[in-house]
Amino acid sequence: MLSCKNLWKIYGTAKAHSIDPELSPGENISSVEQRGGFVALADIDLSVAKGEILVIMGLSGSGKSTLLRCLTRLVEPTAGELRFEGQDLRAVPDKSLQLLRRSHMSMVFQNFALLPHRTVVGNVELPLEIQGVRATERRQKALDMIGLVGLSGKEDHYPHELSGGQQQRVGIARSLSTNPSLWLLDEPFSALDPLIREEMQDEILRLQKTLSKTAVFVTHDFNEAARVGDRIALLRKGQLVQTGSAAELILNPADSYVRAFTASAERSRILTADNFMQRGEPDAFDVQLAAEATLRKVAEAFQGGASVIAFGNSTGKPVGFMRRQDLGDALTSAMTA
Numbered sequence: 001m002l003s004c005k006n007l008w009k010i011y012g013t014a015k016a017h018s019i020d021p022e023l024s025p026g027e028n029i030s031s032v033e034q035r036g037g038f039v040a041l042a043d044i045d046l047s048v049a050k051g052e053i054l055v056i057m058g059l060s061g062s063g064k065s066t067l068l069r070c071l072t073r074l075v076e077p078t079a080g081e082l083r084f085e086g087q088d089l090r091a092v093p094d095k096s097l098q099l100l101r102r103s104h105m106s107m108v109f110q111n112f113a114l115l116p117h118r119t120v121v122g123n124v125e126l127p128l129e130i131q132g133v134r135a136t137e138r139r140q141k142a143l144d145m146i147g148l149v150g151l152s153g154k155e156d157h158y159p160h161e162l163s164g165g166q167q168q169r170v171g172i173a174r175s176l177s178t179n180p181s182l183w184l185l186d187e188p189f190s191a192l193d194p195l196i197r198e199e200m201q202d203e204i205l206r207l208q209k210t211l212s213k214t215a216v217f218v219t220h221d222f223n224e225a226a227r228v229g230d231r232i233a234l235l236r237k238g239q240l241v242q243t244g245s246a247a248e249l250i251l252n253p254a255d256s257y258v259r260a261f262t263a264s265a266e267r268s269r270i271l272t273a274d275n276f277m278q279r280g281e282p283d284a285f286d287v288q289l290a291a292e293a294t295l296r297k298v299a300e301a302f303q304g305g306a307s308v309i310a311f312g313n314s315t316g317k318p319v320g321f322m323r324r325q326d327l328g329d330a331l332t333s334a335m336t337a
């Protein structure tokens with residue numbers, strides 16, 4: 001649905017704003033720096049499939065927000081290709097781009113960005129108002145979205161009368177009111193406390209499934225990335241270090257930077273049976289779980305008395321198994337990965 005190829009973003013002096021396709025990324029970075037420029041994004045290749053949640057991660061200043069914004073040209077890339085639903089996004093004229101963004105894309109921000117003098121319903125219907133949707137229709141759509149994010153009864157409240165979590169629910173309802181196909185979320189929960197954060201992560205997953213959205217989600221929290229993301233793209237100083245599932249990043253980190261990011265990962269909640277199970281159908285088993293069952297679920301089943309657990313694929317056919325004694329090995333390699 002959305003992809004970029006050899007994408008660069010350079011800040012600084014005008015004479016630094018060029019890339020030589022004949023040079024390697026490293027040579028281009030040196031050349032830009034010699035000309036007084038700053039490389040915010042270097043040679044990024046990335047794609048997001050329809051219905052997928054891609055997470056962009058990295059340390060502060062690694063280029064996460066810049067990349068998110070470059071993907072929709074909210075920040076203009078310096079070089080590279082950008083495609084959205086088959087269109088060459090860099091070739092779309094500004095006016096059409098604005099229309100495309102309004103009807104197909106939407107963004108949720110860290111600071112909620114609500115208008116303080118507008119009520120909840122007034123905030124949620126704003127994008128529809130900008131689109132020129134008639135008053136009765138936009139009110140109905142806004143009320144539907146408010147119901148969907150669990151804020152019915154708060155329609156006429158003002159933002160300052162709501163908790164942080166409720167304010168972000170308004171931000172989410174507003175971002176979904178135009179039914180965008182691409183949903184961009186820039187550290188949407190970093191201002192919320194941990195318990196509310198987990199609740200909101202589940203909410204994002206629920207809404208994304210119910211409304212079948214494609215999403216790009218920025219965070220610096222690996223556990224949040226693992227919870228909401230199908231894949232994680234890890235940036236360091238504007239360069240893509242590794243892209244993969246949370247389990248792939250934990251079990252096969254490309255380098256020590258990736259390893260450091262996964263150090264705090266809640267492994268028993270992220271790693272699943274199919275990362276460790278023995279392949280094949282067991283002769284006999286006590287319990288069957290899905291192959292995507294987390295190690296925590298597997299441990300609970302063994303604790304419940306099972307000696308052999310079978311793991312089924314999406315059709316329920318057993319495709320692997322684990323004996324009680326295998327769990328210790330799995331946990332040891334999970335903890336030391």
Ligand SMILES: Nc1ncnc2c1ncn2[C@@H]1O[C@H](COP(=O)(O)OP(=O)(O)OP(=O)(O)O)[C@@H](O)[C@H]1O
Nearest residue numbers: 011012040058059060061062063064065066067220
């Ligand atoms: N308009 C700008 N002019 C010059 N440099 C910029 C500009 N915008 C961003 N940068 C630089 O680009 C780099 C990447 O910034 P960006 O905001 O994308 O990082 P980030 O990974 O999202 O950081 P954080 O987690 O702190 O939000 C930073 O070094 C930043 O200072």
